[in-house]
Amino acid sequence: MEKKIKEDHHQELQKEEPNSTKNTETTTSSSTHMMNLITTSDHHQMELAGNNMNLSSSFDIPISSPFAYSYFEDHSSNNPNSFLDLLRQDQHQFASSSNSSSFSFNAFPLQNNTNHIFTDLPLSQPVTTKDESSEVVSTTPTSPNATSFSSSSNEAANDNINKEVTVKDQEDGDQHGPKGTKPQLKAKKKQQKKAREARVAFLTKSDIDNLDDGYRWRKYGQKAVKNSPYPRSYYRCTTVGCGVKKRVERSSDDPSIVMTTYEGQHTHAFPMTPRGHIGMLTSPILDHGATTASSSSSFSIPQPRYLLSQHHQPYNIMYNNNSLSMINRSSSSDGSFVNPGSSSFHGFGCDMSQASTSTTAAIRDHGLLQDILTSKIRSDTINTRTNEEDNK
DNA sequence: CGTCTTTGACCTGCGC
DNA sequence: GCGCAGGTCAAAGACG
Secondary structure: OHHHHHHHHHHHHHHHHHHHHHOOOOOOOHHHHOEEEEEOOOOOOEEEEEOOEOHHHHHOOOOOOOOOEEEOOOOHHHOOOOHHHHHHHHHHHHHHHOOOOOOOOOOOOOOOOOOEEEOOOOOOOOOOOHHHHHHHHHOOOOOOOHHHHHHHHHHHHHHHHHHHHHHHHHHHHHHHOOOOOHHHHHHHHHHHHHHHOOEEEEEEEOOOOOOOOOOOEEEEEEEEOOOOOOEEEEEEEOOOOOOOEEEEEEOOOOOOEEEEEEEOOOOOOOOEOOOOOEOOOOOHHHHHOOOOOOOOOOOOOOOOHHHHOOOOEEEEEEEOOOOEEEEOOOOOOOOOOOOOOOOEEOOOOEEHHHHHHOOOOOOOOOHHHHHHOOHHHHHHHHHHHHHHHHHO
């Protein structure tokens, strides 16, 4: 069974390969770094794997990463559903259902006909104790059904939101009373701060570092990344009061892949451009869009410009405060989503259960992903998976 | 002139 | 405490 799945996986990869290579101008064969989502169907932890190599080799992501991590090709020009469009929809819908303002990207609504896949892995381990982390993981529905994932993820997020509120209330109480030592307060504030912002990461096959989604970003920093020849750039949404940040980093192993990580949630509608153009303000979908963008955005249509380029193949990593989420876009030509099904993730031609086969990958420096996926989460995931495997 | 990028300095967290 | 790395600040310059 597992063998067959692997074969299917391989075949799927071969199908994807032509486009993959076609869309890269780099000398590096991107096809050898194509990522594929592998997730354990039993506990919904997703992992990365590559074509005849593991993802960790191309993105410094441990194979045991609990990431809901996907690779999909974006048939850009004829694909009406860019991943950013999707993200916007998700943001809107999820935001509509979420009453929390303290979490960003906390919502990736699942629609019954989409294959958004969520994991319920805790994101901000500094907030959650080990027990809490386990608790979140254990709340993961056993059904691979995307909607279940979504619902569960949302609930998990709310749970943590509630926890955060509780912490804050306690902290307020401390402030009003003599109880609580300074170190304790400091620790609480620290935890609260760390837990506040959720992150969403996208892997995009692109020649352009600064992808454009229509939001306006101001670059406020750039840092060299350890073990990577490519620097990491830091951007902040220029809209007053909007604290959304994004980090852009190019994969050192596959320079054709740009990793964009968003942190926070836009507090404003889809932005008007600096030249006075209105970017799809009429669409409520965009109200909560979380996107990538270049600072010189001036487009008036919702479609992110960079996705209109033929050189972009986004991967999605949805990273919630309390869960890693993934949006999978299959390589179907119409850009529609392919439901991964109960066990086999056809969009990637591999079985999610495969993930459990590679838990021994070394944890190295993970670059941007290292920030998104903390070592604790990784180790917890490994431990959790190992325990489950032992139980089988 | 407003906006944005660049870049060195600074701050913070973490491991040893 | 020290060093390292990530993240942020802010002054200076570029650009339209």
